[in-house]
Amino acid sequence: MIQGLYEAHLPVSDLKHSIEFYSGLGLKLDHTIEDRLAFLWIEKDKSWLGLWKTDKVELEYHPSIRHIAFQVSLEGLKNSVSWLKDKGYKPREAFGFEPIDPFVMPHKDYAHAKIHFNDPDGNSLEFICKMDNPKNLTERMYLSKWEEMNK
Known part of the structure; x- marks a missing residue:
């Protein structure tokens, strides 16, 4: 359906x-x-x-009412911090990660890499990409470290 x-x-x-x-x-x-x-x-x-x-x-921010995650490619995500800054948009801290690099949140056999930013009204936006988790890593980390650990 x-x-x-x-x-x-x-x-x-x-x-x-x-x-x-x-x-x-x-x-x-x-x-x-x-x-x-x-x-x-x-x-x-x-x-x-x-x-x-x-x-x-x-309205007070809550992800259930003021959040959208846009799916992007892994290559797009790798370039997202500089891409956003070049356009005058500011990546922001999320889940304890500073916006210097996308970060990864693993879930069993897959993971999500992401970066967060806000629109002009403070609505929470995110670029996200789903990835395999071949080593079943469980620690959240920056994408650059994730790729190093999965070589």
């Missing part, structure tokens, strides 16, 4: 500025509705992000 996630939504205070921010991440604007809602394709005809202009963006 379910084949994937089609859409997710975030609250934003300045729709035009947020469209520019997400366009800078590579999302493509499809349409806007009455200067209060915009839909941008994450993956054309497969998944999109809805941005809602509101004065209620000051």
Whole structure:
């Protein structure tokens, strides 16, 4: 029945500025509705992000309501810190890891490598990539260390 996630939504205070921010991440604007809602394709005809202009963006952050993780390739993730900084976006600390390099969170026979950052309204964003965990490592670590340990 379910084949994937089609859409997710975030609250934003300045729709035009947020469209520019997400366009800078590579999302493509499809349409806007009455200067209060915009839909941008994450993956054309497969998944999109809805941005809602509101004065209620000051809701206390909780990952269940103000977080989106974008799937990226491992190569893209390896370059993500410099890529974000080159665009004027600031990677941030997450799970005790400083944003100097993506980090890895292992889960049994697979792991997730990730880096976190915020949009202009403080919505939590993440680039993430699923990887194999051939050595069944259990320790969280920076991606560079993970790759060294899995050589």
